[in-house]
Structures are given as structure tokens and as C-alpha cells.
Amino acid sequence: MDLAYTPRQQAFRQEVREWLAAHVPAERLVTLERQDGFDQHVAWERELASGNWGMVTWPSEYGGRGLDLIEWLIFEEEYWAAGAPLRANQNGIFLLGPTLMEFGMPDQKARFLTSMASGEEIWAQAWSEPQAGSDLAAVRATARREGDEYVLSGHKIWSSRAVFADWAFGLFRTDPGSERHKGLSLIFFPLDAPGVRVQAIPQIDGETGFAEIFLEDVRVPAFNRLGEEGQGWHICMATAGFERGLMLRSPARFQMAAKRLVELYKKHEAECDPTIRAAVLQAYMDAEAYALSIYSTASRLIAGGKIGAEASTNKIFWSEMDIAMHKTALSILGARAELVRSAPAAGEDARWLEGYFFSLAGPIYAGSNEIQKNIIAERMLGLPRG
Ligand SMILES: Cc1cc2nc3c(=O)[nH]c(=O)nc-3n(C[C@H](O)[C@H](O)[C@H](O)COP(=O)(O)OP(=O)(O)OC[C@H]3O[C@@H](n4cnc5c(N)ncnc54)[C@H](O)[C@@H]3O)c2cc1C
Numbered sequence: 001m002d003l004a005y006t007p008r009q010q011a012f013r014q015e016v017r018e019w020l021a022a023h024v025p026a027e028r029l030v031t032l033e034r035q036d037g038f039d040q041h042v043a044w045e046r047e048l049a050s051g052n053w054g055m056v057t058w059p060s061e062y063g064g065r066g067l068d069l070i071e072w073l074i075f076e077e078e079y080w081a082a083g084a085p086l087r088a089n090q091n092g093i094f095l096l097g098p099t100l101m102e103f104g105m106p107d108q109k110a111r112f113l114t115s116m117a118s119g120e121e122i123w124a125q126a127w128s129e130p131q132a133g134s135d136l137a138a139v140r141a142t143a144r145r146e147g148d149e150y151v152l153s154g155h156k157i158w159s160s161r162a163v164f165a166d167w168a169f170g171l172f173r174t175d176p177g178s179e180r181h182k183g184l185s186l187i188f189f190p191l192d193a194p195g196v197r198v199q200a201i202p203q204i205d206g207e208t209g210f211a212e213i214f215l216e217d218v219r220v221p222a223f224n225r226l227g228e229e230g231q232g233w234h235i236c237m238a239t240a241g242f243e244r245g246l247m248l249r250s251p252a253r254f255q256m257a258a259k260r261l262v263e264l265y266k267k268h269e270a271e272c273d274p275t276i277r278a279a280v281l282q283a284y285m286d287a288e289a290y291a292l293s294i295y296s297t298a299s300r301l302i303a304g305g306k307i308g309a310e311a312s313t314n315k316i317f318w319s320e321m322d323i324a325m326h327k328t329a330l331s332i333l334g335a336r337a338e339l340v341r342s343a344p345a346a347g348e349d350a351r352w353l354e355g356y357f358f359s360l361a362g363p364i365y366a367g368s369n370e371i372q373k374n375i376i377a378e379r380m381l382g383l384p385r386g
Contacts, residue, residue, distance in 0.1 A: 012067070016078040020078055024082045035208075042122060046119040057069060068302050069298035095248070098247060099242065100113055122167070124159045124161055124168040127139075138180075141155065144176070169187075174187075185230060186226045189220050194219075196215055197214040199211060244366050246314075251295075254291075268332050290321065309376065309379035320369075323359045330356055
């Protein structure tokens, strides 16, 4: 095993670093959970696209650079080290993009990947329904075939940033007599199509990124179906694999947080309880271990392997690590941890409280950790169904 970077990878790292140093906005952008902040993040997506950085692993004809997953990890390391903004199109580039690469027809890839890489079309994920969250196979939204079109009806919920996005990829029942995992299809729809109503769900922090989506006889061309009719469950599980096992949470995100945590600890060491030192070290080691594990996954995929049920162990690991890191930071800050961003004395310390609140959602989104444990028990350990 050779863990050294090749000269080509090192040159690539340098190129990314230089471009980001010249382009990353000097001021932190407003949160992408609000319209003004989202617009700023979309402008940043377009800036990235101007340098062909939309998604480096995609072929150049779709706006990528034809690179491999190790180079993507290098890109992500430089991206997080440069303090670059969160990706407004994360649902598109990290979830739908790899799925389209695997299941899309060439003209679907040309149509949808290109505008995703360029930041012209921003995507939301529309899978969950009021009665179909953990139990996603209970999806009730329907897609009725009429000639060359599907007619969509139903109610989706918890769609991140659908209020601001242009398109959504949804799971629909195409076979009306079907039950559970059978008879489902993955279909794209424009969020401004006639019959679509997107309603914001205000969050506890006052932001409005989440949405419910109501669909009433929404007509879309059959071209918008990904894969075969009835293959939706299989495709969604492939998307969930990329989400949980690789792309949604790149290791650099946690390595940067661990570095910030070490700096925070050094600044406050004198006031810290001795147990905090061990928690800081654990956070640092966990972030490094996670990075090595993802490098191993990326190498396996490059060699032709697939992501399987082990994506669930990965998801549990990063979501629990994120909470632990933020809790440690709050312990270091003591009473200062409670200062919100608008407090005059808060400064950059407020990022830890904000990060902590978001980390609490980690065990829920991308499939709750309890469900991941069921998957591990049944598919990795071969235990009987609970
Ligand atoms: C920040 C965030 C962003 C999200 N973004 C999106 C998005 O963009 N698009 C989208 O479609 N959805 C999104 N979701 C929804 C998310 O996928 C669901 O919230 C999640 O799947 C859980 O479903 P639920 O909320 O209906 O909870 P429920 O399914 O009602 O579960 C409630 C609790 O019961 C537990 N539970 C349920 N069934 C079992 C079981 N069989 N065994 C053990 N425990 C069980 C769960 O683990 C959970 O703790 C998002 C959620 C969050 C928090």
C-alpha cells in the first residue's frame, strides 16, 4: 500500500489551492437556509463553475474535469482548508449526480449534469412524506403514466432548501397496485411547474430552508424518469449509499473542525478540566481515522467496487463524531458557548453553538441512525429482522 500522493495529485492540490486562494469570498456568506444567503451561495456555485470546479469527477463534457475520487478528496481537503462556502447544490452534486452517472441515459446526463455543474439549476431531494420517513417504502405519492408524460400527485416533506431550489428528484409510486419497495420510480420535476406548491417550514432557529411540497396533477415528460419504471427503490438505495458512505460528508469537513477544536483547546487550556484534553485528542484521532477509511472506500470504488451496507456504519460514525466534537468545544467555552452570533462578544466562537445545533440533526437525516443499526444488524451481521 502506498499512501504517498503522486506528483500529478500534488500538482492538482497546488492548482486547487491557488485558485481557491484567489476566489474564495473574503467575508463569510449569509446562511444558505435563507433566500439572501442562498442567492450568495448560488453565485459562488457559478464562480466555481467558471473555473470548472463544479464537480471534478464528472467528465469534462458535463462540466467536470474527468478526475478520480482521490482527486475529489484532495479537492475537498483544499476546499475546507480554504474556508470556502457550503455547496448550495449539495443535493444535486453529491446525491443525484453520482446516481445519474450510474443510471442515467447519455441525453439525461447531458441535460441534467451540465446545468448542475454550472450552478444554473439547483436541486432538492423529495423522498420523505408525512407517513414515509424511516419507512421510506411507505411512499404514497403517485406518478400516473399518460402517453409520453407522468402526472404526479402527492405530498412530500422535509425537503432541504426546496424553497429556493429549481428542481427536485422524487420517489413516486408508478404502479398503483404495488406495495412497499415494488412499483416505485425516481422522477425529476421542476419546482415551478404548474400544480407544484412549495411551502416553507420555519425552523426553531427562524430560518426557512425546509419545505413541504404539494403536487397536484403535475405533468412532466417520461424523459424525467431515471432508470427503468419500477426500479426506483434500487436507485434510491444507490443514492443513499453515496450519501451515507462517501459524498455527503467528506472527511476534510471533520479534519478542519478537529483542527479548530485543537486551537480552541490551546487557547483555553488553563481553564479546562483535564478530561477535556482526552476528548480533544479523541476528536482529532476520529477525524483522521474517518479520513483513512474514506480513502479506502474511494480506492475500492476506483478499482470497480460498489458501496454496500457498510455505508451505514460510516453514517453512524460521522454523525456521532460531529456531535462529540461540538460538545467538546462547548465544554471548553463554558458559559461563553451560549453566546449567539448576534451577541456583541460572541465573535467566531458562535460557530460552535451553530455547529452543535446542526450536528444534532446528523443522526436523523440521510436515514436515522436507528435505521442504520437495523441495516447493519440484518445485512452485515445476518441477525434476524427485529
Ligand atoms: C436536517 C434534515 C434534512 C433533511 N432533508 C431531507 C431532504 O432533503 N429530503 C427528504 O426527502 N428528506 C429529508 N429529511 C427527512 C429525513 O430523511 C427523515 O426525517 C428521516 O428519514 C426520519 O424520518 P421521520 O422524520 O419521518 O421520522 P420517523 O420515521 O417517524 O422516526 C421517528 C423515530 O423513530 C425511529 N424509528 C422509526 N422506525 C424505526 C425502526 N424500524 N426501528 C428503530 N427505530 C425506528 C427513528 O429512528 C426516529 O428516531 C431531512 C431531515 C433532517 C433532520
